[in-house]
Amino acid sequence: MQTNVINAGDLLVATKFSPPRLNARHIPRAYLLGRLRESQLCSATLITGGAGFGKTILLAQWRLELMKAGLDVAWVSFSLDDRQFASFLSYLLAALQRLGIAIEQDWLNSDGSEQSINALIALITHAAQDLETEMHLLLDDFHHVDSPIAHRLMQKLLDHCPSNLHITLASRNTPPLSLGRLRMQGHVAEIDTAELPFDVDETRDFFKQNLSVLPLTADEERLIHDLTNGWPASLQPIATMLRVRPTRRTQLRSILRNSADLSAYLTEDVVACLPPELLEFMEKVSILRRFNADVGEFVTGCPHAQDMIKRAEDENLLIHRIESEDSSPWYRFHPLFGEFLTQRLTARGEAVVQALHRHASQWFAEHDYLVEAVRHANLGGDRDYAVKAMEQAASSTWSMAYISPMLHLLERLPQDILFAHPQLFIMGCLTYAFTARPEKAQRWLEQIRRSEASRNPAISSKLVLADAAIALTLDQPHRVIGLLEPTLQTPLENRSLRYISLSGLATAYLSVGRADDARRLQERHPIDLQDCDNDMAMVFESTRALTRLREGNARQAQNIGTRVTERAEHTYGRDSVAANLCAATLCDAYYELNQLDDALRVLANRSGILRSSLPEVMGRASICRARITLQRESAQAALHFLEAQGAHFHVLGLDRLLAMMLAEQVRVLIQHGENRRATELMTRLTALEAEQRPHAEAREAIGCLAAMSRVRLALAGREPVQALEHLQSIAAYIEQSAKGRTLVRLRLLGALAHHMLDQPDQARAYLQQALEAGARMGLVRTLLDEGPAVLALLAQGQDEIALDSSTADYLKTLLNRESPHEEPTPAAVAPRSMSDGPRASLTPRELEILGLIAQAMSNKRIALTLNITFGTVKWNVKNILAKLGVSSRYAAISLARQQGMLK
Secondary structure (H helix, E strand, O other): OOOOOOOHHHHOOHHHHOOOOOOOOOOOOHHHHHHHHHOOOOOEEEEEOOOOOOHHHHHHHHHHHHHHOOOEEEEEEOOHHHOOHHHHHHHHHHHHHHOOOOOOHHHHHOOOOHHHHHHHHHHHHHHHHHHOOOEEEEEEOHHHOOOHHHHHHHHHHHHOOOOOEEEEEEEOOOOOOOOHHHHHOOOEEEEOOOOOOOOHHHHHHHHHHHOOOOOOOHHHHHHHHHHHOOOHHHHHHHHHHHHHOHHHHHHHHHHHHOOHHHHHHHHHHHOOOOOHHHHHHHHHHOOOOOEOHHHHHHHHOOOOHHHHHHHHHHOOOOEEEEOOOOOOOEEEEOHHHHHHHHHHHHOOOHHHHHHHHHHHHHHHHHOOOHHHHHHHHHHOOOHHHHHHHHHHHHHHOOOHHHHHHHHHHHOOOOHHHHHOOHHHHHHHHHHHHOOOOHHHHHHHHHHHHOOHHHHOHHHHHHHHHHHHHHHHHOOOHHHHHHHHHHHOOOOOOOHHHHHHHHHHHHHHHHHOOOHHHHHHHHHHOOOOHHHOOOHHHHHHHHHHHHHHHHHOOHHHHHHHHHHHHHHHHHHHOOOOHHHHHHHHHHHHHHHHOOOHHHHHHHHOOOOHHHHOOOHHHHHHHHHHHHHHHHHHOOHHHHHHHHHHHHHHHHHHOOHHHHHHHHHHHHHHHHHOOOHHHHHHHHHHHHHHHHHOOOOOOOHHHHHHHHHHHHHHHHHHOOOHHHHHHHHHHHHHHHHHOOOHHHHHHHHHHHHHHHHHOOOHHHHHHHHHHHHHHHHHHOOOHHHHOOOHHHHHHHHHOHHHHOOOHHHHHHHHHHHOOOOOOOOOOOOOOOOOOHHHOOOOOOOHHHHHHHHHHOOOOOHHHHHHHHOOOHHHHHHHHHHHHHHHOOOOHHHHHHHHHHOOOOO
């Protein structure tokens, strides 16, 4: 009788032992490679994530790094053909043989019994220990391994893994392995689907590598990143389409939504093998921006919703948990995958889709999620309920989060229905005011004042706030102050409306130069602890940053602005009204500190704060964008942008903002020797100044902008006496207005004028005042942007004007900036030693998380261990790195041990 013997040579496919070739355009995953480097000596490393998230490429990069370090590495790529134990075992043993662990071929006929597995593991471990070299076994696409016997073998191998053998598994789902003991011993490292997406910089690098002939703007890069959420697989169809049809760069959204390549990839690689009931469930819940098991069951009628969600999560089907305080976890599909599922759902017919929306609206309403309830009521055609829910929100929970569903509702409601719901009418006025449509809001208010509803105290108490919102949008800060100051002691039952009132008043104070009043308002009305996550409370908090910026203290503005903007983005999303309003101040602070990349990152793909926000926001953001464009691109590009913005502000009737755009064009043209064109624009600015009525709100501000432009023109024409006369005409206004940066500019221009008049003492005094103020407030771009003449003057007199060491160091740093592209190195980049200063103060929670980081736990594993959300862990890790002044987890562990925080 002939025995069937497996011929190993017939089973093995040589290409499975080699990773895909890394071409010159691959994007190095620096952060993730750093994570792998830190956990290099762990017994097991798990890389888990959905299709197309770059697990294989990361593993290939890791292999290359290990080989460059002279370590022994073996690679296996599994496929559907390796589901059975025999095939799996043949490749595993062949890979081990490549590491020098030779196992006899007879073991290929193992029956998979417990006894044979134990014997095989004993052979492998003894052989590995005898080699005394560090070995790495990299197993890619491990999710194809289905055999329970194979899983049992891997479990045994990991449980008894010798210290010199390190196994890395890359898989779409978490392998069915029990790793609790190894985790507690710090022998397991994990990178999961939440960490695999590209960050903004990696997305930018991808397009630089793959689309070099068609450079994308920062807005386009950010838009793509926001649309794709950093999903690497979705970037290639965009690059391909833009290479073939570059004119479609203005249609990036539709390129992704209608990409046949992406649709085919999702169909063939993601959903093809899913059970019909799971796919149907996912299609139905795709109408929800977020979902949990309860709403999923209610909307779809599926009694096993929790099991369905768990399976989708376990298999990393482009689904992720989102931050929530609820006991029941919430989830969201990747936006492109969600849209793909929704498109499949629409094939079932509009009636089916609308019915699902109505079910969703009912569930969200019953659980007091009114924003979502209104959204789904709108989409489900249930207009009556949408009106009722929004009116209920008007008296208690209305906030900026309601603006989008409110606009959707306003577009579909007849005006007679709005008149029948005056509370809703007022919210409509606020919505139009805060979306740069004040004229419509004004007409509505006039109509409601003529109606009986205006006698209702619940309505009349909000009329003043609506008037103030309109005045703020029309750039009338004095009117805002007159309306809101008398209402400070009047309670509003809606806390968001209260913070809208405080934010508007603080912004108005700052617009008219009353920084002390803004500070007092912020001090007398601290944000309640329970309101810290309220969107308008965050906007009110950001006025503290704006106050510091108005005074010229860019460092404090950046610190405050960073914290509140990150919280707004974390809580409400990057595109939220709160995040946008906070971001404008942060962008300005970053620019002032010469952190141009950070400023551009904050501003990118936020066209709303340039075109349809509050005047204060649009004006500052536009100037920042123009100056960044001047540094990064060209004077012509900056002038083109300023001209377009000026035309937009003219249409909106915002004369002060138009004057800002004209004055900035004058400055740019003078610095580039275009004095004739600058004079032509000065004529337009002078005419705009003359058009202002004697008591017009913007009259003084426009006069100041015009005078500063005349100073620059006079200096360019070598007329210093005239320049000093113009400066004198606005000096008192600038000093009284607490405009710190403008006052520094005035001193610098005055120094130039006195220098031209050969008055060195006066010039030195002006320079010294400007320099001391700049050093005290941390100003950088204010001085650099005045151009080479000012910098030359500072350089000539640096020994005489820098009277103390700190000011001298400040001036030296300023003069050493050879190009506008140079960025300052943040103080908290290099790790500190104990001698560098006091020990960092970490909270008990942060110390607890730091201890788990030292055990090589991933953020996901820490979240599970401490029973907190993944987002909370990320937030704490970021704070730990910032407090310790380091940039990596490894550096944090090292420094914490130096300082005695870890044993």
